[in-house]
Amino acid sequence: MRKRLIIPSIVFLLASVHVAAQDARPEIEIANPNAMFLQQQRALPPAEVIERGETLYQVNCRLCHGPDLRGGDQGGSNLLRSDVVLVDIAGESIGQVITEGQGSMPTFNQFSSDDIAAIAGYIHSIKFDSEGQGSTPPVDFDLDILVGNADAGERFFNQECASCHSVTGDLSGIATRIPDDYIMQNTWVAGGRRQAGRGGAQSTVTVSTAAGETISGRLLRYDDFFVSLRTEEGAYRSFTRRGDSPAVELDDPLYRHRELWSELSDSTIHDVTAYLETIK
Ligand code: HEC
Ligand code: HEC
Numbered sequence: 001m002r003k004r005l006i007i008p009s010i011v012f013l014l015a016s017v018h019v020a021a022q023d024a025r026p027e028i029e030i031a032n033p034n035a036m037f038l039q040q041q042r043a044l045p046p047a048e049v050i051e052r053g054e055t056l057y058q059v060n061c062r063l064c065h066g067p068d069l070r071g072g073d074q075g076g077s078n079l080l081r082s083d084v085v086l087v088d089i090a091g092e093s094i095g096q097v098i099t100e101g102q103g104s105m106p107t108f109n110q111f112s113s114d115d116i117a118a119i120a121g122y123i124h125s126i127k128f129d130s131e132g133q134g135s136t137p138p139v140d141f142d143l144d145i146l147v148g149n150a151d152a153g154e155r156f157f158n159q160e161c162a163s164c165h166s167v168t169g170d171l172s173g174i175a176t177r178i179p180d181d182y183i184m185q186n187t188w189v190a191g192g193r194r195q196a197g198r199g200g201a202q203s204t205v206t207v208s209t210a211a212g213e214t215i216s217g218r219l220l221r222y223d224d225f226f227v228s229l230r231t232e233e234g235a236y237r238s239f240t241r242r243g244d245s246p247a248v249e250l251d252d253p254l255y256r257h258r259e260l261w262s263e264l265s266d267s268t269i270h271d272v273t274a275y276l277e278t279i280k
Contacts, residue, residue, distance in 0.1 A: 042089075044128055045121035053122030055266050056115055059189055060108065063182055069126055075104065079123055091120035099221040099228060100236060107230075109203065110190060110257065112223045148267070153275025156268055164256065167279045175280045185273045189264070191257035203252040205229050207237070210245055222250065 029043040044050065058067070064076030071078045079085050088094045095116035101107035111119070157167070165171050178184045203219040207227060215237055217229035227248050228238035239246055 042124060042128070044125050045117065049118050050121050050125045052115075053118035053120070053125075055269070056111070056119050057122050059185055059269065061119070063186065064105070069123065080127060085123055085127065088120055088124070091117040094120045094123065107220055108190075109220050109222070110254075111221075113225060148270030148272070148274030150271070150274040150278050153268075153271035153273070156272055157275055160260070161272075167276075171276070171279060173280060175277045181273060181277065184276055185269065188272060188276060189257070189260075189269065191254040203250065203254055205251070206249040207239055208247040208249075209239070219250065219252065222248070222252075 045053075057065075061076070062072065064072050064074040065079050066072035066076065069079040084093050084097055091113070095111075095113070097105065098108050098111065098116060098119070157165075167174070175184070178187055204216065205219040205222065205227060206214060206216040207229065208214045215229065215231060217231040217235075217237070220228040220230055220236075221238075222228075225241055226238060227241055227246075228236065230236055241248070
């Protein structure tokens with residue numbers, strides 16, 4: 001009985017996905033047409049993409065949305081029941097929330113479009129595995145961050161971080177200041193960007209269009225295809241990039257963190273976190 005009630009909403013969803021596709025949204029790829037739910041019909045990205053999405057999720061989203069996506073300590077909503085997730089095809093809807101924020105959810109500007117597609121792929125893979133809409137995924141989420149090797153983390157730090165940071169200088173006592181492993185990991189990977197609104201480093205951008213308009217603001221997203229920003233007046237502006245047009249000028253103190261993001265492996269992330277946890 002319950003299942004029957006859900007069918008019309010799926011038909012509606014598929015219909016709206018079809019309409020949306022005409023707005024140049026990505027097409028949804030159906031791999032299992034006989035499955036009950038859209039979330040189980042859809043084709044998933046390759047396993048290594050999902051795995052990368054899982055790491056990104058666990059580092060950036062877990063604290064608020066929980067280890068199993070059902071919502072967490074910091075008040076994030078249940079993503080297994082989210083309409084945004086349900087209508088998302090390849091990260092375009094989830095990505096919009098990530099880069100623009102929503103309610104008390106902060107904006108993230110460090111992700112490439114591949115990162116966002118990976119996070120979305122991970123979220124879809126959990127919904128794919130869950131038995132019904134909103135039920136707990138049958139996956140063991142116990143991510144033990146302190147499996148890292150502090151010595152390896154120290155070597156990596158000396159090579160990749162010491163040009164800008166010092167554990168006796170700006171980062172002295174960081175483990176005392178940030179005793180929680182997850183917050184520590186989030187903080188160093190993102191370069192404290194989460195705290196950006198509260199006096200930390202802030203990346204800004206100036207875009208000059210071919211039509212002669214110049215717009216500056218806080219950088220929300222920057223990759224090969226898009227640049228988006230929020231102006232001082234609070235307006236959201238987004239531009240498609242084609243080569244050098246529009247001209248983009250970045251003032252990005254966190255550029256190295258943004259680059260590191262796509263270079264870091266899971267084990268390196270864990271090693272560096274383990275090392276930083278020794279800096280009391
Ligand atoms: C500081 C806490 C916090 C963090 C970190 C956070 N979120 Fe959120 N998120 C929220 C809150 C709170 C909402 C609900 C916002 C509202 O609508 O009021 C939300 C909403 C969402 C929604 C929309 C849900 C819906 O149906 O409206 C999505 C999708 C989402 N978050 C994904 C993510 C992803 C992916 C990440 C990691 C990249 C992330 N969030 C990180 C707090 C957070
Ligand atoms: C090219 C310079 C540069 C490199 C290299 C770099 N960072 Fe950063 N990092 C920054 C800047 C800029 C900030 C923002 C500082 C601020 O908010 O005042 C920052 C912020 C941080 C923060 C937050 C500091 C705080 O007090 O909350 C941590 C932790 C951090 N970085 C760790 C690392 C680690 C670990 C590495 C190496 C894997 C690294 N950084 C590499 C420039 C760099």
